[in-house]
Amino acid sequence: MATVEEKAGSGDKRVSEGTLRDFFREMLLIRRFEEKVEERFRAGELPGFLHVAIGQEAIATGVCAALAREDVIASTHRAHGHTIAKGTHVNAVMAELYGKTEGCSGGYGGSMHLYDVEVGNLGANAVVAGGIPGIVGAALAFQLRGEKRVAVAFFGDGATNTGTFHESLNLAQLWKVPAVFVLENNGWAESTPNTQHSPLPIDELGKRAAAFGMKLIEADGQDVEAVHLATLAARDHALSGKGPVLLHLRTYRLTGHFVGDPQVYRDKDELKRERETKDPIELLRARLELSDEDFEALDAEITAEVEASVEFAKAGTDPAPEDALKHVYA
Amino acid sequence: MPELTYREAVRDALARALREDDGVFLMGEDIAEMGGSMAVTQGLLEEFGPQRIRNTPISEMAIVGSGIGAALQGMRPVVEIMYEDFLTLSMEQLVNQAAKHRTMSGGQLKVPLTVRTQGGAGWSPGAQHAQQLEAWFVHVPGLKVVFASTPEDVRGLLWSSIYDDNPVVFFEHRTLYPIKGEVPEELEPIPLGKARVHREGTDVTVVATGRLVHESLAAAEQAEADGISVEVVDPRTLLPLDEETIVESVKKTTRCVTAHEAVTRGGFGAELAAVIQHGAFDYLDAPIERVGSKFAPLPFAPVMEQHVVPHAADVLEAIKKTVARA
Ligand SMILES: Cc1ncc(C[n+]2csc(CCOP(=O)(O)OP(=O)(O)O)c2C)c(N)n1
Ligand SMILES: [Mg+2]
Numbered sequence: 001m002a003t004v005e006e007k008a009g010s011g012d013k014r015v016s017e018g019t020l021r022d023f024f025r026e027m028l029l030i031r032r033f034e035e036k037v038e039e040r041f042r043a044g045e046l047p048g049f050l051h052v053a054i055g056q057e058a059i060a061t062g063v064c065a066a067l068a069r070e071d072v073i074a075s076t077h078r079a080h081g082h083t084i085a086k087g088t089h090v091n092a093v094m095a096e097l098y099g100k101t102e103g104c105s106g107g108y109g110g111s112m113h114l115y116d117v118e119v120g121n122l123g124a125n126a127v128v129a130g131g132i133p134g135i136v137g138a139a140l141a142f143q144l145r146g147e148k149r150v151a152v153a154f155f156g157d158g159a160t161n162t163g164t165f166h167e168s169l170n171l172a173q174l175w176k177v178p179a180v181f182v183l184e185n186n187g188w189a190e191s192t193p194n195t196q197h198s199p200l201p202i203d204e205l206g207k208r209a210a211a212f213g214m215k216l217i218e219a220d221g222q223d224v225e226a227v228h229l230a231t232l233a234a235r236d237h238a239l240s241g242k243g244p245v246l247l248h249l250r251t252y253r254l255t256g257h258f259v260g261d262p263q264v265y266r267d268k269d270e271l272k273r274e275r276e277t278k279d280p281i282e283l284l285r286a287r288l289e290l291s292d293e294d295f296e297a298l299d300a301e302i303t304a305e306v307e308a309s310v311e312f313a314k315a316g317t318d319p320a321p322e323d324a325l326k327h328v329y330a
Numbered sequence: 331m332p333e334l335t336y337r338e339a340v341r342d343a344l345a346r347a348l349r350e351d352d353g354v355f356l357m358g359e360d361i362a363e364m365g366g367s368m369a370v371t372q373g374l375l376e377e378f379g380p381q382r383i384r385n386t387p388i389s390e391m392a393i394v395g396s397g398i399g400a401a402l403q404g405m406r407p408v409v410e411i412m413y414e415d416f417l418t419l420s421m422e423q424l425v426n427q428a429a430k431h432r433t434m435s436g437g438q439l440k441v442p443l444t445v446r447t448q449g450g451a452g453w454s455p456g457a458q459h460a461q462q463l464e465a466w467f468v469h470v471p472g473l474k475v476v477f478a479s480t481p482e483d484v485r486g487l488l489w490s491s492i493y494d495d496n497p498v499v500f501f502e503h504r505t506l507y508p509i510k511g512e513v514p515e516e517l518e519p520i521p522l523g524k525a526r527v528h529r530e531g532t533d534v535t536v537v538a539t540g541r542l543v544h545e546s547l548a549a550a551e552q553a554e555a556d557g558i559s560v561e562v563v564d565p566r567t568l569l570p571l572d573e574e575t576i577v578e579s580v581k582k583t584t585r586c587v588t589a590h591e592a593v594t595r596g597g598f599g600a601e602l603a604a605v606i607q608h609g610a611f612d613y614l615d616a617p618i619e620r621v622g623s624k625f626a627p628l629p630f631a632p633v634m635e636q637h638v639v640p641h642a643a644d645v646l647e648a649i650k651k652t653v654a655r656a
Binding site (some may be wrong): 072103105107108109113115116117118119122123125127130131132133134135136137138139140141142146151163164166168170172174175326327328329330 | 355381384386387389391392395396397398399400401402403404405422423426427431432433434435436437438439440441442448471472474495496498
């Protein structure tokens with residue numbers, strides 16, 4: 001994890017340019033993957049329903065790159081990015097969306113239940129906040145066994161209104177388990193804006209940590225470097241025995257809630273402005289001063305990778321119908 | 331053979347598992363210094379310490395949910411939900427998470443979690459401290475459901491539940507905690523999914539769970555005096571269910587009564603009746619009678635409470651009904 005350099009003696013940490021380029025590549029991969037998912041869904045090839053995290057890629061990448069392979073995550077209904085960033089190959093994710101046995105959940109899960117236990121992905125959850133308590137328990141297991149690992153829950157601003165969230169953070173802080181709670185605050189819970197779902201102003205959702213006496217770390221969720229540094233700090237804190245961290249990241253959902261959402265509830269001009277000014281990939285591209293040539297070469301490579309995942313998925317194996325009953329019990 | 335109360339038998343299973351296996355730990359409200367609201371876990375804090383006997387906040391969702399998370403990491407947590415009425419607050423984690431992780435992950439995960447809880451009427455707790463909800467969980471693929479009625483059974487079944495790799499909802503009945511019974515010197519695990527024939531008979535089979543096992547045995551004694559020979563079977567595990575033992579018993583006796591304290595409507599007796607009519611249709615000499623609570627939230631006043639919940643007399647009446655048919 002040598003992703004960070006420090007200006008000698010200054011304490012001023014930053015992510016190395018090489019690492020930022022790696023981050024850029026992964027964020028673009030997630031973006032192109034999700035655009036492909038939207039396209040294939042509209043073409044009628046993908047069953048079920050889908051949520052993309054276009055606009056939130058810096059969080060998936062910045063957070064997961066700060067974690068060790070042995071660290072575990074629990075994701076949400078918006079799971080593709082987290083899953084890819086935690087180390088699952090796009091082929092296995094795409095195959096899952098096509099319901100194939102080569103999928104990361106063997107075709108049993110789908111977009112909202114992507115699992116990959118080998119790389120520490122304990123699963124995405126379609127119940128808002130449903131994965132948070134399990135992360136408290138996983139962290140408790142690490143603590144009881146003296147293992148230097150952290151457990152990380154992703155969730156949105158909407159999830160902070162559930163009892164599950166409050167019970168879980170309360171318990172986690174009480175027992176000082178090594179957990180990081182990643183609040184991806186995109187300001188929306190489906191069609192409901194923050195102003196209608198939370199008594200706190202949007203930028204102040206992190207204040208919820210204070211209710212538990214929990215350490216709060218905040219960063220700009222569109223800036224992958226800031227996300228990454230904040231996560232490293234959060235992980236260190238969690239492992240220090242001082243207790244868990246609420247990592248509050250302000251972000252933007254630059255698409256609908258689900259693929260096909262006409263977003264009748266959203267101000268079109270504002271969305272346009274956000275798309276123009278808040279896209280984490282464009283922001284990073286400008287910062288890295290990538291030439292058009294370099295960008296296009298990279299993009300072509302990634303697009304081919306994503307295309308290949310579709311081919312892989314389509315050529316995959318359909319589960320035997322009767323295998324539906326195979327994993328009900330261990 | 332030593333004699334233990336049902337309460338001591340639960341405690342004994344917990345203590346033995348805690349001694350044997352570092353992965354076993356307990357979480358629940360008031361289970362440490364106080365020993366649980368039913369005094370089941372008394373003394374365990376002293377022996378095993380606060381890391382493994384953990385008092386929790388009043389957070390049923392987080393208690394079950396953190397148990398799931400620890401189980402996913404290979405621990406064998408035993409969590410206590412103080413009253414089974416409060417299971418309703420943890421339903422999301424039990425039904426959507428514990429029960430489904432294995433299937434949703436395509437077999438990558440297992441959840442060796444035991445959720446102990448207790449309930450049952452007979453002491454005027456009112457409507458929110460005694461409901462019998464076991465049937466709800468039998469409807470959920472991925473869970474196992476146990477309801478033990480004797481000290482020997484509760485000890486052997488709890489042990490097996492802790493060591494089962496699936497989430498088990500383990501029901502204890504409040505009024506059974508003081509009953510005494512012989513248990514083997516060494517703990518003998520009782521496999522999940524095996525019924526127990528408590529009493530053999532030839533005229534009627536009563537399939538009973540929990541407190542109603544004892545009421546049914548009393549009813550069987552009384553029926554005997556009237557010349558009716560009653561077999562009493564306790565499934566002990568409701569999910570998975572030992573259909574064979576139950577169906578074979580009814581094939582022999584040709585009549586059947588189901589008995590539980592939960593309300594009759596939508597109760598486990600309905601499932602039993604369906605299994606039995608299908609498995610022993612050609613053998614039945616009478617409709618299957620179902621005994622359970624009347625369809626009302628449990629009222630407080632003792633006379634009303636006693637009117638709602640079933641007793642030996644209700645089982646006896648049902649037995650006689652089935653015999654009268656033939
Ligand atoms: C318990 C529960 N209630 C409602 C829903 C329907 N639902 C799915 S996503 C969502 C909004 C979640 O908002 P947030 O937590 O902010 O996450 P985001 O969608 O913004 O990523 C809702 C209401 C659900 N899946 N689970
Ligand atoms: Mg949101």
